[in-house]
Amino acid sequence: xxxxxxxGINGRLAEGRDLAAVVTISHLVKKYGAFTALSDVSLTVGxxxxxxxxxxxGSGKTTLLMSLAGFADPDSGSIRIGDREIMGVEPHxxxxxxxxxxxxxxxxxxxxENVAYPLKLRGVGRADREDRSRxxxxxxxxxxxxxxxxxxxxxxxxxxxxxxxxxxxxPDIILxxxxxxxxxxxxxxxxxxxxxxxxxxxxxxxxxxTHDQKEALTLxxxxxxxxxxxxxxxxxxxxxxxxxxxxxVADFIGYSLLLPxxxxxxxxxxxxxxxxxADNPYAxxxxxxxxxxxxxxxxxxxxxxxxxxxxxxxxxxxxxxxxYARLKSGEDIVVxxxxxxxTLQALPRGGSPMRLALHQSDTSLVTDDRAxxxxxxx
Amino acid sequence: MAIAGKSHGVRIWPLAAPxxxxxxxxxxxxxxxxxxxxxxxxxxxxxxxxxxxxNSSYQxxxxxxxxxxxxxxxxxxVIGYPTAYYINTRSRIAATFLLGCVxxxxxxxxxxxxxxxxxxxxxxxxxxxxxxxLGLIERPLRLSNSFLGTSVGMIHIMLPFFIFPLYSAMKQIxxxxxxxxxxxxxxxxxxxxxxxxxxxxxxxxxxxLLTFVLCLGFYVTPQLLGGGNVTVxxxxxxxxxxxxxxxxxxxxxxxxxxxxxxxxxFGASRLGAxxxxx
Ligand SMILES: Nc1ncnc2c1ncn2[C@@H]1O[C@H](COP(=O)(O)OP(=O)(O)OP(=O)(O)O)[C@@H](O)[C@H]1O
Ligand SMILES: [Mg+2]
Numbered sequence: 001x002x003x004x005x006x007x008g009i010n011g012r013l014a015e016g017r018d019l020a021a022v023v024t025i026s027h028l029v030k031k032y033g034a035f036t037a038l039s040d041v042s043l044t045v046g047x048x049x050x051x052x053x054x055x056x057x058g059s060g061k062t063t064l065l066m067s068l069a070g071f072a073d074p075d076s077g078s079i080r081i082g083d084r085e086i087m088g089v090e091p092h093x094x095x096x097x098x099x100x101x102x103x104x105x106x107x108x109x110x111x112x113e114n115v116a117y118p119l120k121l122r123g124v125g126r127a128d129r130e131d132r133s134r135x136x137x138x139x140x141x142x143x144x145x146x147x148x149x150x151x152x153x154x155x156x157x158x159x160x161x162x163x164x165x166x167x168x169x170x171p172d173i174i175l176x177x178x179x180x181x182x183x184x185x186x187x188x189x190x191x192x193x194x195x196x197x198x199x200x201x202x203x204x205x206x207x208x209x210t211h212d213q214k215e216a217l218t219l220x221x222x223x224x225x226x227x228x229x230x231x232x233x234x235x236x237x238x239x240x241x242x243x244x245x246x247x248x249v250a251d252f253i254g255y256s257l258l259l260p261x262x263x264x265x266x267x268x269x270x271x272x273x274x275x276x277x278a279d280n281p282y283a284x285x286x287x288x289x290x291x292x293x294x295x296x297x298x299x300x301x302x303x304x305x306x307x308x309x310x311x312x313x314x315x316x317x318x319x320x321x322x323x324y325a326r327l328k329s330g331e332d333i334v335v336x337x338x339x340x341x342x343t344l345q346a347l348p349r350g351g352s353p354m355r356l357a358l359h360q361s362d363t364s365l366v367t368d369d370r371a372x373x374x375x376x377x378x
Numbered sequence: 379m380a381i382a383g384k385s386h387g388v389r390i391w392p393l394a395a396p397x398x399x400x401x402x403x404x405x406x407x408x409x410x411x412x413x414x415x416x417x418x419x420x421x422x423x424x425x426x427x428x429x430x431x432x433n434s435s436y437q438x439x440x441x442x443x444x445x446x447x448x449x450x451x452x453x454x455x456v457i458g459y460p461t462a463y464y465i466n467t468r469s470r471i472a473a474t475f476l477l478g479c480v481x482x483x484x485x486x487x488x489x490x491x492x493x494x495x496x497x498x499x500x501x502x503x504x505x506x507x508x509x510x511x512l513g514l515i516e517r518p519l520r521l522s523n524s525f526l527g528t529s530v531g532m533i534h535i536m537l538p539f540f541i542f543p544l545y546s547a548m549k550q551i552x553x554x555x556x557x558x559x560x561x562x563x564x565x566x567x568x569x570x571x572x573x574x575x576x577x578x579x580x581x582x583x584x585x586x587l588l589t590f591v592l593c594l595g596f597y598v599t600p601q602l603l604g605g606g607n608v609t610v611x612x613x614x615x616x617x618x619x620x621x622x623x624x625x626x627x628x629x630x631x632x633x634x635x636x637x638x639x640x641x642x643x644f645g646a647s648r649l650g651a652x653x654x655x656x
Contacts, residue, residue, distance in 0.1 A: 069561050091560040092569075104558035108576045118562035169563065 022047045022205045023068070023173055028077035030063055030229075037063040038074065039229040045173070045207060050199050052208045052216040055226030056252065061209045064226070065175050068207065069098050081172050092121075097166030097174040101181060103158045105150045111137070111161050112146030118169040136164045139198065156187045163198070173205040180215065192218050213253045217241060225249050232369075242362075246369045250286045257333055258284040261365065283365040289322065289336035291362035294348070295355050305363070307356040309333055311348050323347060325354055408636075415629035426630035436614075440634065443610040446525070446600070447593035450532045454589050457533070458540040459582065463574075465541075466548040477545065484538035492602045495531040496522055499603070523605025531603045532596055539592060540585040547581020580650070587646050591639050611635050 023045040030038040038060045045051045053061045066072035068079060070091030079086050086094050097118075105114050115133040116124075124132070130146075137143055140160040145153075153161065159179055166174050179195075180188045196219055199206055210216055216223050217237040224234045225248075233245040244250035247258050261283050285305070292307075299306070309325035312332075321344065323335040335356065337343050348354045418425035430436040465476045483491060498504050499521035506518035521527050551574065559569040575582075597612040604610075611631055618628040 069557075071557055071560075090565075091557075092563045092565055094561075095563075096561060098558065098561040100554050100558055102552065102554055104552065104554040106555060106559070106573060108579075117559070117564075121563040121568065165562065 022049075022081060023207070024078075024080040025064075025068075026078045028064070028067060028074050028079065030060075030067060030072060030074045036229050038067070041077070041229070041231055043224060043231060043234070045205060047205055048203045050196075050206045050208065050219060050221045052210060052220040052223045053226055054210060054213060054216040054223050054252070056211065059226040060229040061211075061226055062177055063229075065098075065177050065207065065209055068173075069096055069175055070094050095169075095171050097169065097171035099159075099162045099166045099174070099176040099179045101178045103162040103179075105158055105161055105165070107150050109150070110146065111142070111148045111150065111153070114150070114161060115146075115165045115168050118165065122169060132168055133164075136168045137161075139167075139201070140164045141194065155183050156191060159183065159191060160194075163195070167198075167202060167204065171204075173207060175207050175209075177209045178211070179208075181210070181212070188215070195219060217253070223253075225252060227252075243364045244286060244366055247284050247366045248369050250284075250364075250366050254288060255334070256289075257287040257331065258366070258368070259287055259331060260368075261285045284368050286363050286366055287333065287358060288362070289334040291358055292333075292335045293357040294323075294335065294337075294346075295357045297355055299355065299357060301357075303360045305358045305360070307333065307358070309354050309356060311350050311352050311354050313350055314347055316344075321347065323354070325356075411629045411632055414625050415633045417626045426626045429627070430630065430634065439609050439611060439614050440638075442608065443594060443612075444638075446528065446532070446596075446608065446610060447590050450529055450536060450593050451586055451590045453529070453533050454536050454540045455582070455586055458537055458544060458585070461537075462541050462544040462548055465545055477542075480538050480541050483534065488535060488598055491535060492531055492599050495527065495534065495603055499527045499530065522603055523607055525604070525608050527603040527605075528600045528608045531599045532593060535599065536589045536593065540589045542585075543588065544578065544581040544585040547584070548578050551577045583646070583650065587642070591642065594635060594639060 023043070025041060025043040028038050028041040029036070041060075041064060043051075053064060055061055063072055067074045070086070070089065074087065077087070081094070081096075106117070109117065112130070112133050115136060116129040119129045119132060133146065134143070137145060140163050142157060142160050142164065145157070145161070150158065150161075159182075162179065163176075166176075180191055183191065192215055199219075208216075208219060217240075220237055222234055222236055223240050224231045225240070226232065227248055233240065233249050235243075235245075240249065241253055244253060244256075250256045250258060295306075307327055309327050311323060311325045313324040315322045315324065316339065319339060321337045321339050323337065325333050325335065327333055333356070335354075337347065415426050416422055416424065430440075461480070465473050465480075468476060500506075501518045501520075501522070503521070505521055506515075509515045510518065521530075555577065556569050556573050559573045560566070564572060595612055596610065597616065600608045600610045601613055611634070615628045615631045618624045618631070
């Protein structure tokens, strides 16, 4: 993140990065009958931060967002924006911008009227209103669309208008619930970059929901992974991917093989170079396909794990090649390679043995939190 | 293309049946009615129409019909809109139950309900009894045999016709839109008037139009609850036929009623198209 920020589009200076917490959520609990949608969620979001809530369906992401916006009524806990407690405050008095998954643009208003609506509610004069809507619409690459009807817009354009409407009144924070999920992959990737730039320019605090892990990695300053109404890990994207805190996170973000390290026999996993590193029976080794190296039989260097496997299948996918193999201990393992000619030439064929190396910096040991196994005592 | 052409020729025949039905049950009777209205005293003349212009009692009847329909429609909107809104905010089970309650009178005979209102509203009926017991009035009010009684009966009958289309329109409204408005700074009241009501507009419009048009043709209720004090077009038509056997005059009134409805529907569709295009 660059330290200096440019002037916000509405003339607000967003210089530097204020590290003060804008949003402080503590011990938030939300129950639907006997079902606990949020159980003791605590989270701090810094000013200007882009924080993503990531998690499987039903993990409570929308519920958390709705609690922030004031549409869900948590049973206990506290939500503060700056110094102000907003639990129990009506939604329209929270000064939060929100982009809905369905965009929720008003069909009986033009694009311009939609964007100007929050300003109108705040008693901004007509000329000022039109001026600000125009500027915000150009900021989201939609200049000159003021008089269009909503049903004349494409999905991507609607998404942009929804963003414009959510930022025009300079809210304290902006919430977005899967704003790109209705769009096709190419447009989604384009808009991800646009959102990222917009966030840089505005310096606004954004809390974003997605269940697309790649989107989360691309956009966020930090990611909070949720599962069953709890935040299981909060970290920067790289940290989250490289050092997942648990098997659940490792499994959810990116593809990984989780190898029970203590139980795997020495014939398939050579731990000789690792000393006594975690002989914990509950530890799992995170093995990502792109972190594996195919090496010769005599390769032996400090800090590496080695695997002995037999190649099952080599699948060419255009930009990459996936090599599917089986460890002696029975687990399936996948290696990802680029598809350059030289790499393809050197790949082992199906049925042949393959020795794999994994540097300890490219992996981590996680506790198995997936099936009620006792936690790793650290 | 030969196959398509052949199947086209085969497929057109089933359409002939509704076509014939339409001609024989709608177009022909309409032409007959229109024709009859130009016959007075066995001759072709405009007498049936000139009478309506010259005779002020006819104009009074037409105006009264419009007035009654307008008042009933207005009250139906005032009662029906909040009812539909309330049902729309309930859970599915509660909504089904409430809609059932709205539908029960709908399935009860119009005649039965009109007689029931006669009993309720009569001089020494329940309403007058209560009002007297409460000491609010000394002598019984004239609730039946009046414009008021007629309106009450018609409002009761028309409510389901209004609530059903309106409710189904409200059900289509994406409540995220109302939520979005609240998030953008709209109070509950603002979000209701600026977002929910405009979005329910088509349903409100359709329900009101249906109510008004059906009111124009009411006969039994004004006859029984009006007690001779409320004369509407349909009653004049009936009078012309049974008392005077004047089919010409009756047809002319029928044509006038039809023209009023036609103009209304035409205006409504134009307005609807304008609103839709906005
Ligand atoms: N109004 C409600 N009544 C009962 N249960 C609810 C209600 N809203 C949400 N839930 C439950 O709470 C849990 C969390 O829902 P939530 O919508 O927050 O999930 P999510 O993480 O946003 O999922 P998704 O990725 O599918 O959008 C789900 O199991 C859901 O069934
Ligand atoms: Mg959700």
